[in-house]
Amino acid sequence: MQEYIDKQWALCLNDFPKKISSYGIDLWISALQPINIEDDKLVLVAPTEMCRQQINNCYIDRMREALREHFNLDKVLILLPDERDKYIENFNSTHSSTREVLENRPTTTQNPFNPRYTFDNFVVGTTNQVIYAAARAVADSPAVRFNPLFIYGGSGLGKTHLLHAIGNYIWAHKTGNLNIVYVTCEQFTNDFLEALRMSREKGMDSFHKMYRQADVLLIDDIQFISSKKGVQEEFFNAFNDLYQAGKQIIISSDRPPKEISTLEERLRSRLAGGFMQDIQPPDYETRLLIIQKKIELENFEFEKGMDSELAERLSNLNIREMEAILRKIYFLANFHGKVVATRDEMEEVLQKEGNSEPKLDSKLTPDRILHTVCKYFVIDEKDLTGRKRNKEIVEPRQVCIYLMWSQLAIPLTTIGQIFGRDHTTIIHARDKIMEQLKTSNQMKKVINEINQMLKNFTEHA
Ligand code: ADP
Numbered sequence: 056m057q058e059y060i061d062k063q064w065a066l067c068l069n070d071f072p073k074k075i076s077s078y079g080i081d082l083w084i085s086a087l088q089p090i091n092i093e094d095d096k097l098v099l100v101a102p103t104e105m106c107r108q109q110i111n112n113c114y115i116d117r118m119r120e121a122l123r124e125h126f127n128l129d130k131v132l133i134l135l136p137d138e139r140d141k142y143i144e145n146f147n148s149t150h151s152s153t154r155e156v157l158e159n160r161p162t163t164t165q166n167p168f169n170p171r172y173t174f175d176n177f178v179v180g181t182t183n184q185v186i187y188a189a190a191r192a193v194a195d196s197p198a199v200r201f202n203p204l205f206i207y208g209g210s211g212l213g214k215t216h217l218l219h220a221i222g223n224y225i226w227a228h229k230t231g232n233l234n235i236v237y238v239t240c241e242q243f244t245n246d247f248l249e250a251l252r253m254s255r256e257k258g259m260d261s262f263h264k265m266y267r268q269a270d271v272l273l274i275d276d277i278q279f280i281s282s283k284k285g286v287q288e289e290f291f292n293a294f295n296d297l298y299q300a301g302k303q304i305i306i307s308s309d310r311p312p313k314e315i316s317t318l319e320e321r322l323r324s325r326l327a328g329g330f331m332q333d334i335q336p337p338d339y340e341t342r343l344l345i346i347q348k349k350i351e352l353e354n355f356e357f358e359k360g361m362d363s364e365l366a367e368r369l370s371n372l373n374i375r376e377m378e379a380i381l382r383k384i385y386f387l388a389n390f391h392g393k394v395v396a397t398r399d400e401m402e403e404v405l406q407k408e409g410n411s412e413p414k415l416d417s418k419l420t421p422d423r424i425l426h427t428v429c430k431y432f433v434i435d436e437k438d439l440t441g442r443k444r445n446k447e448i449v450e451p452r453q454v455c456i457y458l459m460w461s462q463l464a465i466p467l468t469t470i471g472q473i474f475g476r477d478h479t480t481i482i483h484a485r486d487k488i489m490e491q492l493k494t495s496n497q498m499k500k501v502i503n504e505i506n507q508m509l510k511n512f513t514e515h516a
């Protein structure tokens with residue numbers, strides 16, 4: 056099968072240049088690795104999230120013809136290296152029941168960490184310097200200080216990057232001596248359930264082998280830990296065993312332990328015994344450095360002065376979103392046949408992203424936005440921040456959340472407090488409006504009109 060796939064893929068690579076620039080092929084497409092054909096799609100592995108997004112956003116349409124011709128299919132599924140094993144595991148378990156998948160997972164013979172997520176590529180600013188220093192210290196001498204290390208902060212602020220940076224660093228400096236295991240919380244849970252499903256002893260054996268033989272255990276996104284008793288129990292035991300054996304444990308989460316409702320109390324207090332530090336959204340200086348770093352790493356060329364302008368205008372985005380904007384700008388420029396991206400592309404992308412409204416000034420407060428939104432929709436402030444769920448209230452509430460997020464430099468958790476909701480709800484509300492802004496003129500009108508009211512207020516205040 057693999058031989059067939061490789062052969063057909065080579066034919067595709069020959070044909071792609073008819074539709075796709077050599078830039079796109081060299082940079083992204085040639086980095087893909089075909090690994091399987093499943094039903095009507097070709098399964099590919101991309102080295103990085105950025106590569107996957109580029110393919111999905113910019114190239115897939117232009118790849119279809121060749122895929123149709125040589126594979127007789129036109130869909131692709133793109134995995135990242137760390138999803139590959141799980142995919143194969145799932146595929147094997149649905150396509151043949153005899154595989155002992157956990158056993159087959161390559162352990163530490165190959166560096167499992169994303170090569171781009173290194174300390175060198177991590178921009179340090181005032182909002183992340185403490186956690187950066189702690190991560191460095193842990194990578195330098197695991198299990199000496201800061202154990203367990205607990206990193207928390209909003210989505211897209213660099214938690215996974217730091218976990219991989221620790222992994223990469225230890226890998227590069229101590230490979231052979233230390234067994235490093237990186238796992239998302241979801242994968243831990245799945246592995247556990249999978250082990251339960253397998254013949255009892257064998258399954259549990261390989262599960263324990265996998266996790267309890269770690270010298271360094273990195274667990275990403277612990278907020279997804281299941282409340283299932285078995286999973287908590289297993290996690291707690293693995294945690295305790297490792298901790299008592301003097302192994303390093305590093306955990307990330309989008310919120311502090313006390314806000315993870317599914318976490319058992321005893322686990323929570325164990326975590327509290329280690330070193331805990333948050334990552335905040337980047338300030339202007341850090342945003343500028345990040346933008347410059349990304350431009351450098353991706354070999355993008357931006358017109359002079361655009362970096363600082365972007366740093367100013369992308370003030371409400373997390374780093375993942377900033378990266379997405381940079382890519383879009385550059386690709387739009389490429390699409391226009393330019394090598395250097397200019398302000399025209401920047402404006403076009405920011406317009407589309409609903410990020411074009413100039414920031415209002417500092418007289419604006421959450422209260423003022425709340426008040427204005429209620430006035431606009433003619434509803435009661437108590438209802439807006441209350442629990443009602445009818446459409447007449449829900450949409451204004453989402454609009455209000457979006458406006459607070461887009462117009463005020465306050466953390467999502469603060470907005471959450473205003474509405475008595477956790478920050479994932481806030482993110483959901485914000486995203487809902489951002490989605491609508493892409494397609495609905497009505498929503499654009501609403502946002503513009505309220506912004507105008509806010510502007511009138513601040514000008515006359
Ligand atoms: P999280 O796990 O917190 O959701 P990630 O670690 O996945 O966030 O980061 C999202 C993206 O932003 C990644 O591409 C990462 O490389 C990048 N990133 C985050 N923080 C930084 C930083 N300080 N310097 C450079 N890139 C960063």
Ligand code: MG
Nearest residue numbers: 214215216275
């Ligand atoms: Mg992450």
